[in-house]
Amino acid sequence: MFSGTEIVDLLVELGVTHVVMLPDSTLGLWESALQECNAMELVRVCREGEAWAVAGGLYLGGACPIVMIQCTGMFESGDALRNIIHDYRLPIFAVIGFRSYLNQDTIPGDTCLTFTEPVLQSWRIDYRLIERPDQFPDIAEHFHNCQQKQIAGAVLLAEGKA
Amino acid sequence: MSLVESLQVLHERRRDEIIVTVMGTAREWMGIGSHPLDFVYVPSSMGQATSLGLGLALARPDKRVIVCNGDGSMLMNLGSLVSISAAAPQNLTILLFDNGVYEVTGAQSTPGSKLGRNNSGAVDYADLARACGFGHVHQFATLESWRIGLPEMLTANGPIFGHVKVAPIPGAVGPKSPGPAADRAKAFMSQLNSD
Ligand SMILES: Cc1ncc(C[n+]2csc(CCOP(=O)(O)OP(=O)(O)O)c2C)c(N)n1
Numbered sequence: 001m002f003s004g005t006e007i008v009d010l011l012v013e014l015g016v017t018h019v020v021m022l023p024d025s026t027l028g029l030w031e032s033a034l035q036e037c038n039a040m041e042l043v044r045v046c047r048e049g050e051a052w053a054v055a056g057g058l059y060l061g062g063a064c065p066i067v068m069i070q071c072t073g074m075f076e077s078g079d080a081l082r083n084i085i086h087d088y089r090l091p092i093f094a095v096i097g098f099r100s101y102l103n104q105d106t107i108p109g110d111t112c113l114t115f116t117e118p119v120l121q122s123w124r125i126d127y128r129l130i131e132r133p134d135q136f137p138d139i140a141e142h143f144h145n146c147q148q149k150q151i152a153g154a155v156l157l158a159e160g161k162a
Numbered sequence: 163m164s165l166v167e168s169l170q171v172l173h174e175r176r177r178d179e180i181i182v183t184v185m186g187t188a189r190e191w192m193g194i195g196s197h198p199l200d201f202v203y204v205p206s207s208m209g210q211a212t213s214l215g216l217g218l219a220l221a222r223p224d225k226r227v228i229v230c231n232g233d234g235s236m237l238m239n240l241g242s243l244v245s246i247s248a249a250a251p252q253n254l255t256i257l258l259f260d261n262g263v264y265e266v267t268g269a270q271s272t273p274g275s276k277l278g279r280n281n282s283g284a285v286d287y288a289d290l291a292r293a294c295g296f297g298h299v300h301q302f303a304t305l306e307s308w309r310i311g312l313p314e315m316l317t318a319n320g321p322i323f324g325h326v327k328v329a330p331i332p333g334a335v336g337p338k339s340p341g342p343a344a345d346r347a348k349a350f351m352s353q354l355n356s357d
Contacts, residue, residue, distance in 0.1 A: 045240030057217020
């Protein structure tokens with residue numbers, strides 16, 4: 001839906017310093033743009049639980065990180081996100097890819113469709129679903145809202161492929 | 163060597179480093195003293211102390227960050243060793259205090275310890291760290307070697323991995339959180355960012 005350059009320009013404009021990432025096939029398309037950007041650092045992790053703690057450490061150290069993962073990674077990382085955004089109340093923002101939302105060709109009946117939003121709601125993460133390209137400005141708006149309220153938040157980005 | 167003795171040595175050598183403690187190391191470290199740049203990671207998300215340390219080290223390259231981890235916690239997030247060596251912060255030291263057990267839950271053997279495995283010896287955490295890409299790896303089995311080796315662990319270019327073999331403490335309990343986590347995070351942040 002969005003190009004790597006669009007996303008990188010946006011994140012730089014928002015003041016993001018580090019992108020803590022584990023890709024999927026949609027987010028992964030942004031990797032080279034993220035890597036080439038001098039204004040932000042790309043931090044690669046091996047599982048998504050790490051991403052919340054790395055972002056937490058970055059935030060404590062005065063940086064402005066975001067977490068960039070697929071919804072499957074959010075399922076995987078429940079305890080870490082609970083600890084970072086609820087125990088320590090660190091206002092970490094995440095870009096979460098919503099697998100199969102636009103297209104179930106690869107995984108018909110993908111259960112990510114059943115569980116992603118209820119899980120985000122259970123974890124009390126204030127999120128906006130981005131389903132269409134014209135919602136691009138909503139990302140910045142939601143990021144600013146969360147920053148202003150000093151709360152964790154996410155944009156849930158509709159994806160077509162697994 | 164005992165965990166308390168090994169932490170005492172760290173306490174004596176400590177200057178203005180950030181020190182992250184968790185599980186048994188947090189319990190004993192709090193008993194030794196406190197410092198504004200201590201991050202007592204209690205409550206933790208088990209395994210995530212190394213990742214939190216990575217974030218701190220990347221945000222503050224001017225500060226040495228030392229993570230005092232347990233072996234059970236290390237096993238829960240082995241991939242973080244790879245993430246750390248990939249990011250390669252020069253200011254990060256991971257100290258693994260290996261007592262072979264999940265001490266705070268009643269000293270059950272970890273699957274990495276000799277007693278927790280069916281047909282092989284204990285996992286070699288130093289080899290593991292090397293294989294994950296750590297260039298500086300040191301092992302300490304005695305208090306004397308730890309005393310001699312520690313200064314380099316605090317100053318050499320990292321990321322550094324130190325395997326510190328300690329004895330389990332019979333009957334030891336979990337660390338008590340030293341106060342509301344969110345308030346402590348705020349206080350730590352303002353201290354760190356005014357440093
Ligand atoms: C995800 C998760 N699984 C299990 C537990 C229960 N638990 C709490 S402490 C602990 C053991 C920690 O062991 P280690 O890191 O070796 O530290 P030690 O107790 O030996 O100091 C376990 C299994 C937990 N807190 N979180």
